[in-house]
Amino acid sequence: MIRAPFSTFVFAMIPNDYRSLHCNAIRAEHIGQNVTLSGWVNSARDHGGVIFVDLRDREGLTQVVFRPEENADVATASHELRDEDVIQVTGRVEKRLTGTENTKLGTGEVEVVCTVLKVLNKSDVLPFHLDRELSNEDMRMKYRYLDLRRERMNKNIRQRHKITTAARNYLDGEGFIEVETPILSNPTPEGARDFLVPARLSPSKFFALPQAPQQYKQLLMVAGLERYFQIARCFRDEDLRADRQPEFTQIDIEASFIQQNDIINLVEGLLKSMFKAGQGVDIPLPFQRMTYQEAMDRYGVDKPDTRYGNEIVDMADVFAASGFKIFRTTLENGGVVRAINAKGFAGITTGQMIRLNELAIQAGMKVKQLAFIKVERNAEGVLEYKSPLWKFFGEEEQKALIAKLGVEENDIVFFYAGSWDDACNILGKVRTEIATMMDLTKDSTALNFLWVVDFPLLAYSPEDQSWVAVHHPFTRPKAEDVPLLDAGEYGKVRAEAYDVVLNGYELGGGSIRIHESDLQAKMFGVLGVSPEEQQIKFRHILEAFKFGAPPHGGLALGLDRIAMLVAGENSIREVIAFPKNNKACDLMTDSPTNVEFKQLRELYVQSTWKEKKKEDAAPAAASAASVDPIPTGP
Structure with a gap:
């Protein structure tokens, strides 16, 4: 199968003994010249004794012809070529016969008639075809070096390079300095589990791989x-999903004497340059901005996809005095009644309705079925509002509902009555699932960037029975909300924090930081970190803030996620050269793997995995490993 040419940059090749040109460089002006090419056999075809080979290198394809009359030995040897053999050919560039040109290839007007063939390396039979999509992801991960030869993957990796280069160039032009920070460090409070590394020279002690360079960039x-930036490797030991990996890359940015608007303007310009480099599109600036409260009220999530409607609507004014007791009493008790009008979705199937109810229950819905009203015409052509609820609404309520939600024929309205948190969570998930069912974004090329600002600084965790930082503990409270912090009204305190969102994906987040040691210590105290623990874990940064720390702030962008969206993929694994699978394993190198007892002993640790399995009857409880110091020396 002949591939289309790669639509990316080409390298300035220096000719050597292996090749005088790359495989996508030959054009009509080379006709009559002798050239030398090297690459992989993309495909071979036998046309009555004349062999045609599509020779591929990183840049593209050239058709090579092996004719017996040119060199009988070479022609005979060409019959033995198989896909992915690495070969070198020398021959004469000729114009293709009229009618055999390939307009899909930049080299499609010409071909190379081979006079010298050298097989540099033979290929075994491939475990899968490179010109077909493979649904078995484990097979792709096991032979990732072959998977990366495919045009799609080659293009993805090169696009990633281009947007990374654009980011570096942009930030350099804005006066930022690239600085590397340590990989081996102390644990950082980033909200996920740390990867630990035993320190051989400090028995019984451990480094942690950084979840982010947060404290280093502030220092x-x-x-x-x-002005600092870094293309930073970060590590988090957490459950995986399509846009999450245990090790990932972020564009880390921090600046002094800077305000929120400065960061937002900087990042908008940065993303504009990256998408221009990766997709060739011009993103209009500035991006839309909305508060956290507005995002949650309208979309039920703090990273809304605004490419489609079906927004959540507050129905309190419609049902405040409703004859439907459930709605009225919910509002009287401080709850909310919210609705979504799924326009044109009245033809929802039974299976789809079951799926929406399951999703709502998983999100916290206490009843078995979402309340709904379906609007359809009956056999007589009369518009009907099909719902057990409709008869409980007065005529004025019905009119108000129709007007507020813009209800029309073939619409279906879903309701939820309960707490604000539950309404956001449940209807937010229902909204996005409906969009998937209706294919509302299937062919969309829109890039709906937006900023979400004014996040809450703190959230209460019922599980831990304590307050936790919504972003991280170094985030600055809004100046006007500091009195609320002093008064202990933690849930009302807003943060100088901001997230940039694209089509329902959080691209990055940041904040203006705390730079005073007393305010930072107060923040730690609210989070339940005792003064003694502060000195153990954060002495370095609290002490540093006492030596003239400037006001500062920053942001981190997820490079993998941006590359995924630029490439039009649905998983960051498609834009990472060697990713882990959904079990955080590398099937190609068979890691993680067991280590010998000698290595553990040198590190003063011993495995308690077998003992743990024996102690715990439940299999789930035996899904983690721990290490204990060995009391004796090596």
């Missing part, structure tokens, strides 16, 4: 660098 601001 660089104390150091006076003023």
